[in-house]
Amino acid sequence: MERVTEQTSRPRVSARLAAIAESATLAVDAKAKALKAAGRPVIGFGAGEPDFPTPSYIVDAAVRAAQDPANHRYTPAAGLPALREAIAAKTLRDSGYEVRPADVLVTNGGKQAVYQAFAAILDPGDEVLLPAPYWTTYPEAIRLTGAEPVEVFAGVDQGYLVTVEQLEAARTPRTKALLFNSPSNPTGAVYSPEQTAEIGRWALEHGIWVITDEIYEHLTYDHAVFTPVVRVVPELAEQSIVLNGVAKTYAMTGWRVGWMIGPSDVIKAATNLQSHLTSNVANVSQRAAVAALTGDLTAVEAMRTAFDRRRRTMVEMLSAIDGVTCPAPEGAFYAYPSVEGLLGRTIRGTTVETSADLATLILEEAEVAVVPGEAFGPSGFLRLSYALSDDDLVEGVTRVQRLLGEAQ
Structure with a gap:
């Protein structure tokens, strides 16, 4: 018979770490990438990272640094x-x-x-x-x-x-x-x-x-x-x-x-x-x-210009969805639409009670990954990053438009 001691009856993980919630944004991104690796055509709006490569002059400096023993x-x-x-x-x-x-x-x-x-x-x-x-x-x-x-x-x-x-x-x-x-x-x-x-x-x-x-x-x-x-x-x-x-x-x-x-x-x-x-x-x-x-900010400005173009496209497309209100973001690379007008409505047989419900439905039915408002505070919102290619952005939001257009 296994001996139960005072030590083994205690929680194995500290209370401090057990209370930490997983990063919702990274969790959504990981799930999207896993589905994509499994062959599903998922488009991810979850990750907060630019889709551009690091500018070459920065990479070149890193290569030189790697070759210098002082950095070892x-x-x-x-x-x-x-x-x-x-x-x-x-x-x-x-x-x-x-x-x-x-x-x-x-x-x-x-x-x-x-x-x-x-x-x-x-x-x-x-x-x-x-x-x-x-x-x-x-x-x-x-x-x-x-x-x-x-x-x-x-x-x-x-x-x-x-x-x-x-x-x-x-x-x-x-x-x-x-x-x-x-x-x-x-x-x-x-x-x-x-x-x-x-x-x-x-x-x-x-x-x-x-x-x-x-x-x-x-x-x-x-x-x-x-x-x-x-x-x-x-x-x-x-x-x-x-x-x-x-x-x-x-x-x-x-x-x-x-x-x-x-x-x-x-x-x-x-x-x-x-x-x-x-x-x-x-x-x-x-x-x-x-x-x-x-270095100078030339490459930074080029990326900012692309983000601005994508921002305007995303806001226009999201604002066209009944039940969605999307203020135009003035910074960063995220749109944060309110979807409170969709809560309580039924989409493909599912009654959406929270933005978490809606995000799950969008991933399962439209194969688009978004982050629900519960990750950032109250329910009733979604976060979509526009740090992805123009084509993927349009295709992804189009899928969302089609799905949410069925809301009853």
Whole structure:
């Protein structure tokens, strides 16, 4: 008979990790790729990555770096000095304010920067104001610190942009930080300079940290402009952490290079964590990032132009579907239509109660992968990335139009 001990009766997985939800966006992308590998003609709108190859001058720099024995060894956990200097120079060029290279920490992609930013300033019991819809990783990273995300929802009627009044209503004595993401994933919403300044001044007044994720800074459309909160409220620099990376701007999602910029004590604490967690980012990737940040933005503009064209096509096609409302995104490369007008209706014998139900139906019946709103906050929405070829985009949305046109 097997002996049951106190040890074997305990949960095998820690409560912290057992509580983490799988990344919904990566799960949808993986399922789409698996179906495609099995021979089904699935078109995926799930992944948040450009479909372009990394520009050749960046790849060439990586090849040269791989051949240099200096890059075959450990390097400082905080990042190569050349890359930290390039990030500081790029911040001055693109954001309009100065930072010291010593106040930059290079991370293994933007996700590590997100986690380490929260880990550096949060304690159990703290609260973080989280505008919703939000990127799926934010609440999980917050909870891993023992803090709690407090959702502040803005819907279609607000252009997915929260107001200072909403933030103030959600503020409590336990509020430690605000997550600010503009341009936004998943909605593509972009806060105006005036809105950004108002939120920044409010945070400054109440001593609230601002963790600002600026990874889509170069992807704005129409009259929208990216506004760095630290530039419009310079006094906020000592209570803000800036997150960024090369993934979206330079089509370098697989290279895994991000960074965080903040006050010296916070960067030191996050560097100590990273020294135990992962140590340095791969040196070849860091050298590639130096080439990206010190080169011109010609390739970036070409990609932005293509995204803009696809954006307009997607919004027009989605808006033509009865029951769908699709605000035109002003940034990033996502559309975030409301499908609340389809909930409760029947499509091919299935009554759709939630956007998760609808996403499942679209995958099974139209062979199109989209991410349901439940991954980003309330139900009733879908996220579709337009970072895919023009032909696939049109074919995929056409399939969705046909299917949803049957709603009764």
